[in-house]
Amino acid sequence: MNSAPRFDPFPPASQINVLNDAARHALRAAARKEEIGERPIGTSIDILRDAGLMLEDGATTPLRTVHALMQIGAANLSVGRLWEGHVNALRLIHLYGNTAQASHAKELTRQGGLLGVWGADGQKPATISDGALQGEKVFASGLGTVTHALISVNSGSKVQLALIDVTDPQRGDASQWDMLGMQATASGKFDLSGIAVTKENLIGVPGDYLKEPHFVGGVWRIAALQAGAAAGLIDAAATALRDMDRLEADAQLARLMQVLMRVWAGMALAERAALASLDNAPEETIVSTSIAARIYTEEGALEAIKAVEQSLGLRHFAAASETGRMARDLSVYLRQAARDAFLKRAARHALSSEETIWGVFK
Incomplete structure (x- = not known):
């Protein structure tokens, strides 16, 4: 019997089950x-x-x-x-x-x-x-x-x-x-x-x-999709590895869990960005937090793609591979415009004073 641990793509303590x-x-x-x-x-x-x-x-x-x-x-x-x-x-x-x-x-x-x-x-x-x-x-x-x-x-x-x-x-x-x-x-x-x-x-x-904070300040929605898609990719890879009795290897567990932790962190940041407007946070704080969530989840998703490729090897690149399809979709979706300009805008606000560095977590 396969006793390898099962990955859960969402932290159960914070997940709201919108879909059954x-x-x-x-x-x-x-x-x-x-x-x-x-x-x-x-x-x-x-x-x-x-x-x-x-x-x-x-x-x-x-x-x-x-x-x-x-x-x-x-x-x-x-x-x-x-x-x-x-x-x-x-x-x-x-x-x-x-x-x-x-x-x-x-x-x-x-x-x-x-x-x-x-x-x-x-x-x-x-x-x-x-x-x-x-x-x-x-x-x-x-x-x-x-x-x-x-x-x-x-x-x-x-x-x-x-x-x-x-x-x-x-x-x-x-x-x-x-x-x-x-x-x-x-x-x-x-x-x-x-x-x-x-x-x-x-x-x-x-x-x-x-108008802000609803234009760039709304890219938390993109961040949420990116984080979710990365979690889904890791989950699909873990399922494939379990089916091949390969998930129990220490290297596999460490590689995927390191990435999954980063994805979870991105989810938390996207959630805070989404809630910032309800907390009456300053406009530019909302914007910079959404930017941070968007960029952080992009980087986590890229790491997830790399980790899955390393874990599954050539099977991942087969025409009918589910993880291959998911990674292709995610790679294209990640490529949003004006990344560097967004990062600079967020940095200028977040690093402008001792107060702003705490962002929406203050």
Whole structure:
């Protein structure tokens, strides 16, 4: 009998079980089929819908949201990416939209809609001209699954948010998404040209999207997904090693546990960043803590990928390897923009005085 110890990807004392075991197993089992196109990712979104998660906006329930992101990320990072976009869209509409717009967004969700946030412009930046959109969005996640996208129009201090219907299949093109991971997200280009825009579509006023502490201060959601996905990868590797009766080796236990401890620390930091706004922390403290969580969980995830490669060897790189797929998805997701600028911003605040060095732990 295999008596090797079992790894638990989440510290049980702090875990909030947002998803039951059946839902997590279903999300994880679907990931490979979604990657190769044998199963629509919308089916997994329905699992989250059945769990009552689609009306979350993270604005009033950050603790529940951060744990949901960790657990979904551990099971299926591509699904987690789409859910994070949906939660972010609801949050932004809650923050900057009027009561009618917030109610409309929730009604769309109740009717089976999935929201997203598409911010990256293509060669033709998104603009509004004569009551219609022009331009395109790239890296638009969830083509064919997201029904309504909160897009950024214009740039800088004049950036404006607009909620639009993106169900027209002729406008989306996922063929250019040639990344090695996150294939199931069906990310790509979306042509906005000619879509009518009225004042009902416009969310907030120009400049709202970039306001802190809700812009960079919200990257704790990315940190939570990264930490969860890293924990899920370690758990999958431990399962594979147990099945091969190889986990009992001291070197294996030490290597994976060292990384798992760092992942747990990242989870705690992401949780504190999520809760900072409820504690009325100073704006720049919230921002710097979210940045720290985002960067720390990235580094922990990279270490997790390396440790799993070393532990499993060539098996990890087989085409059908579950850990290989999970690592590919995580590697792509980790590559977010402006890392160095974020780190410098956090450091300038956190190291500016004896008071700020304690961050949200003061």
